[in-house]
Amino acid sequence: MKRVKDMDPGLSVPSLASLEQERRILSDLGNDITGVRDKNDLIILFSNRIRSLFYFTHTIVTLIDARDETYTPFLLDHKSSPIRSHAIYPELIKAHFSLNESFIQAALRAEEPISFLLEDIMDQPQSPSFLRANYEAGVKEILMTRLMKEGKPMGFIHIYSDKPNSFSIEFRNVIKGIAPQLSGAVSNIIKNEEIIKKEKEKSLLLDFSNGIATVRTKEELALAVRAVLKKINPPGGFVIRKINEDNTTMSPYAYDLTKTHDPKVIDALEQARYPINDGLQDRVLNSAIPLLFKVDREIQRGITSSYLQYWKTMGFKEIVGIRLRNGETNHGILFLDIQEINVQLLQGICSQISIALANIMANEQINKKQEEQAFLLDFSSDVALVKTKLDLQAAIFRVLDKTMHTQLSMIRIIDEDDYNLSAFMYDETLFETAKTHFAELLANRVTVEDAYTAEVLASEDGIVFNIEEELKTGNTYARLWKTTGLKNMYGLPLRVGNKNIGTIWLLADRLSKLMLKGICAQISIAIANIQANEKLLAYKKQLEVENDYLKEQIKTIYNFSEIIGNGEQMQEVYRLMSLVAGTNTTVLILGETGTGKELIARAIHNASPRNDKLMVKVNCAALPANLIESELFGHERGSFTGAIDRRIGKFELANNSTLFLDEVGELPPEAQAKLLRVIQERELERLGGKQTIKVDVRLIAATNRNLEEEVKAGRFRADLYFRLNVFPINLPPLRERLEDIEPLTHFFVKKYSRNTGRKIRKIAPKVIQQLRSYTWPGNVRELEHLIERSILLTTDGILHDVYIPQNTVTDKQELPHLLNHSLEEVERSYIIEILRRCSGKISGPGSAAEILKIPGNTLHSKLKKLAITKKDYFS
Numbered sequence: 038m039k040r041v042k043d044m045d046p047g048l049s050v051p052s053l054a055s056l057e058q059e060r061r062i063l064s065d066l067g068n069d070i071t072g073v074r075d076k077n078d079l080i081i082l083f084s085n086r087i088r089s090l091f092y093f094t095h096t097i098v099t100l101i102d103a104r105d106e107t108y109t110p111f112l113l114d115h116k117s118s119p120i121r122s123h124a125i126y127p128e129l130i131k132a133h134f135s136l137n138e139s140f141i142q143a144a145l146r147a148e149e150p151i152s153f154l155l156e157d158i159m160d161q162p163q164s165p166s167f168l169r170a171n172y173e174a175g176v177k178e179i180l181m182t183r184l185m186k187e188g189k190p191m192g193f194i195h196i197y198s199d200k201p202n203s204f205s206i207e208f209r210n211v212i213k214g215i216a217p218q219l220s221g222a223v224s225n226i227i228k229n230e231e232i233i234k235k236e237k238e239k240s241l242l243l244d245f246s247n248g249i250a251t252v253r254t255k256e257e258l259a260l261a262v263r264a265v266l267k268k269i270n271p272p273g274g275f276v277i278r279k280i281n282e283d284n285t286t287m288s289p290y291a292y293d294l295t296k297t298h299d300p301k302v303i304d305a306l307e308q309a310r311y312p313i314n315d316g317l318q319d320r321v322l323n324s325a326i327p328l329l330f331k332v333d334r335e336i337q338r339g340i341t342s343s344y345l346q347y348w349k350t351m352g353f354k355e356i357v358g359i360r361l362r363n364g365e366t367n368h369g370i371l372f373l374d375i376q377e378i379n380v381q382l383l384q385g386i387c388s389q390i391s392i393a394l395a396n397i398m399a400n401e402q403i404n405k406k407q408e409e410q411a412f413l414l415d416f417s418s419d420v421a422l423v424k425t426k427l428d429l430q431a432a433i434f435r436v437l438d439k440t441m442h443t444q445l446s447m448i449r450i451i452d453e454d455d456y457n458l459s460a461f462m463y464d465e466t467l468f469e470t471a472k473t474h475f476a477e478l479l480a481n482r483v484t485v486e487d488a489y490t491a492e493v494l495a496s497e498d499g500i501v502f503n504i505e506e507e508l509k510t511g512n513t514y515a516r517l518w519k520t521t522g523l524k525n526m527y528g529l530p531l532r533v534g535n536k537n538i539g540t541i542w543l544l545a546d547r548l549s550k551l552m553l554k555g556i557c558a559q560i561s562i563a564i565a566n567i568q569a570n571e572k573l574l575a576y577k578k579q580l581e582v583e584n585d586y587l588k589e590q591i592k593t594i595y596n597f598s599e600i601i602g603n604g605e606q607m608q609e610v611y612r613l614m615s616l617v618a619g620t621n622t623t624v625l626i627l628g629e630t631g632t633g634k635e636l637i638a639r640a641i642h643n644a645s646p647r648n649d650k651l652m653v654k655v656n657c658a659a660l661p662a663n664l665i666e667s668e669l670f671g672h673e674r675g676s677f678t679g680a681i682d683r684r685i686g687k688f689e690l691a692n693n694s695t696l697f698l699d700e701v702g703e704l705p706p707e708a709q710a711k712l713l714r715v716i717q718e719r720e721l722e723r724l725g726g727k728q729t730i731k732v733d734v735r736l737i738a739a740t741n742r743n744l745e746e747e748v749k750a751g752r753f754r755a756d757l758y759f760r761l762n763v764f765p766i767n768l769p770p771l772r773e774r775l776e777d778i779e780p781l782t783h784f785f786v787k788k789y790s791r792n793t794g795r796k797i798r799k800i801a802p803k804v805i806q807q808l809r810s811y812t813w814p815g816n817v818r819e820l821e822h823l824i825e826r827s828i829l830l831t832t833d834g835i836l837h838d839v840y841i842p843q844n845t846v847t848d849k850q851e852l853p854h855l856l857n858h859s860l861e862e863v864e865r866s867y868i869i870e871i872l873r874r875c876s877g878k879i880s881g882p883g884s885a886a887e888i889l890k891i892p893g894n895t896l897h898s899k900l901k902k903l904a905i906t907k908k909d910y911f912s
């Protein structure tokens with residue numbers, strides 16, 4: 038210390054007047070202080086009171102900050118300060134000055150007010166800058182007085198004067214006397230300020246907590262946080278990062294959008310995933326108190342996370358990081374660009390943010406689940422309509438690409454051999470930049486044993502292949518996948534029930550497990566449906582082709598114009614046919630065997646409005662009695678022994694068409710009863726079935742029996758007979774329409790010449806003669822067969838002869854020829870003869886067995902026993 042004036046002013050004895058003055062000032066000041074509202078009013082009052090007695094330029098009060106051993110201006114009388122327009126004044130009034138320098142140390146030690154000449158102290162090492170500033174403004178002297186609280190210095194009264202020797206003993210005594218009161222007042226102000234600050238904080242927290250309680254989205258959270266931070270740290274920015282589901286990275290979640298406008302930056306922020314353990318985020322998460330750090334220093338420490346660089350470019354120097362934690366769970370971090378931290382307040386704010394963050398994230402998860410469910414529902418209804426591969430591809434594209442940013446790379450389906458897989462669907466546009474590589478992949482044979490396919494097929498919910506990782510392991514496909522720019526390839530099994538039907542390969546950055554499972558289930562079902570549909574279509578197509586073919590066949594074989602014969606009797610038949618063809622009336626065609634009953638039935642159907650469908654024929658005589666019902670009406674699975682599958686009956690098959698009941702006279706009684714019911718009710722039940730089925734069937738029945746006699750004999754139901762005999766058409770036997778023999782002969786000659794390839798140029802007149810003289814028990818069928826046989830025996834293109842069967846056994850003239858033969862020989866000749874007449878028909882209607890009145894089986898054994906072969910009766 039160079040020069041200190043009045044080293045011991047306390048030793049001087051104050052005069053009575055000065056004591057009185059001092060008392061007055063003290064009491065006036067005491068009264069003033071109680072009325073002071075603003076802290077700076079206190080110093081102004083103080084200055085004004087003293088100034089009325091003593092001279093000085095200005096005064097300030099500084100406060101000691103024990104934590105960092107500094108003192109800082111607290112009460113300022115700006116108006117009086119000669120340095121108020123000094124450039125560094127704004128800095129000075131906020132600055133913290135060190136207590137570790139000689140000038141202030143002397144002031145600290147002095148129990149009495151102590152004065153200094155500025156020129157003596159201002160150039161000392163570490164002298165506070167305000168000394169020189171005042172000196173340059175003309176101030177000469179400073180009087181420093183300690184303010185004490187509970188026996189410890191709490192600050193100083195600085196009194197400045199631009200005149201030397203301003204601080205008299207009286208002056209000093211007054212200041213000394215006032216100092217304790219001033220200390221008390223300053224303490225009260227500090228306390229009051231603290232209370233106000235606490236109140237403010239409380240109301241700030243309350244406001245924040247009210248505001249944040251209604252926050253539902255991260256955008257609202259960002260706004261609420263911004264609003265509260267503006268109050269405590271107006272210029273600062275902030276970001277809230279949340280811990281991602283992977284628990285190893287964090288991403289920006291909510292931030293001050295007013296600070297960030299660049300869409301590229303926003304996009305980068307949204308996409309960023311910073312590893313938690315980067316040396317900074319983990320420190321914040323592990324710290325119970327806010328962590329203040331300098332951006333530059335962290336970069337120097339070697340923390341490479343890109344956000345530090347970003348902060349640096351944004352001009353953030355000091356940042357506070359506070360963990361956002363609920364109970365024992367960390368949810369994220371709040372980073373604030375702030376210099377001064379109020380730990381308690383920040384922690385209060387952060388605990389509110391933590392609750393809100395946890396709620397919003399839970400809410401987001403619920404929304405996400407709901408969205409996923411809604412999405413799957415949409416997808417499933419989209420997919421339910423899918424019939425073709427193209428539909429499926431469109432549906433997949435619609436939902437996967439548009440809503441989920443997921444690309445379908447390939448669907449492979451396991452072939453019928455259960456070993457190879459074929460590409461079912463793929464998107465080659467994905468691999469535009471690697472066309473050849475993709476083509477190679479497509480050409481590759483893939484089997485269920487291939488490593489990746491086997492892995493996927495064996496997995497429960499599929500495998501996620503991280504493309505970068507796969508590249509490192511040498512997965513050759515990964516090079517191709519990488520060209521798409523997406524991060525992961527998801528290989529999933531397609532299953533229907535427990536059966537693997539194929540694999541699906543999806544490319545995406547991220548996908549939820551639940552979604553994947555749902556999507557795969559839907560796609561699997563869709564593929565199974567498509568396959569079933571394709572099979573069905575192929576089957577349908579085949580049936581259509583067969584149907585067309587059959588129709589064509591039938592048209593060529595049975596054509597109205599191919600009914601030959603223009604005799605009177607046939608004319609009558611045609612008249613009746615054309616009368617009835619266009620109606621739905623039941624027709625009963627009567628006539629001997631081979632007279633053309635079926636031909637007429639088909640012609641009626643073909644001329645009817647039902648001709649676009651096939652006529653369905655049932656031969657009632659050709660079926661075992663026990664199967665007739667099932668043949669006519671169908672049966673349900675297991676309705677009787679041998680009914681393995683459900684079967685549709687001929688009645689149902691003939692719906693909207695015509696049912697031709699051939700040999701209706703042969704129907705067993707139960708079937709007759711059922712048939713009657715169907716004709717009456719126009720509906721039926723399948724055997725073993727409960728459901729009644731409506732049918733619209735036109736009936737044409739035919740028989741060579743005399744039904745009236747059958748009714749009389751009790752073999753045919755009268756009621757059924759009346760139902761069938763609505764419109765009878767009688768076909769005359771051939772022997773009664775001899776005029777038709779010639780045209781029929783020509784017709785058959787032509788037909789069989791064509792069929793056999795033997796051209797017949799001429800028919801000898803004798804032939805027609807022969808034909809007309811025969812009785813034709815087998816009618817037109819017999820004539821047809823005879824012509825066919827005769828043509829086969831013709832060698833020169835001229836039909837010289839026909840091999841008319843001999844007359845029947847009833848012809849008495851034939852009998853003498855048989856007289857000298859054994860019974861067996863006679864039997865043999867007789868059977869051969871009958872077989873000839875029946876054109877070789879052994880059993881059934883119009884057959885040899887029928888004429889011989891023996892069962893077909895018996896005739897068969899006789900033929901064997903008597904060594905009768907086709908040669909015998911066709912020669």
Ligand SMILES: Nc1ncnc2c1ncn2[C@@H]1O[C@H](COP(=O)(O)OP(=O)(O)OP(=O)(O)O)[C@@H](O)[C@H]1O
Pocket residue numbers: 599600601602628629630631632633634635636637699740741817818821882883
């Ligand atoms: N008027 C005809 N014109 C041409 N062919 C005929 C004629 N009538 C019958 N046919 C032919 O005779 C054969 C037997 O005819 P169809 O089967 O229709 O007789 P059907 O009376 O039903 O015999 P069945 O009572 O034995 O069943 C068939 O090949 C048929 O084409």
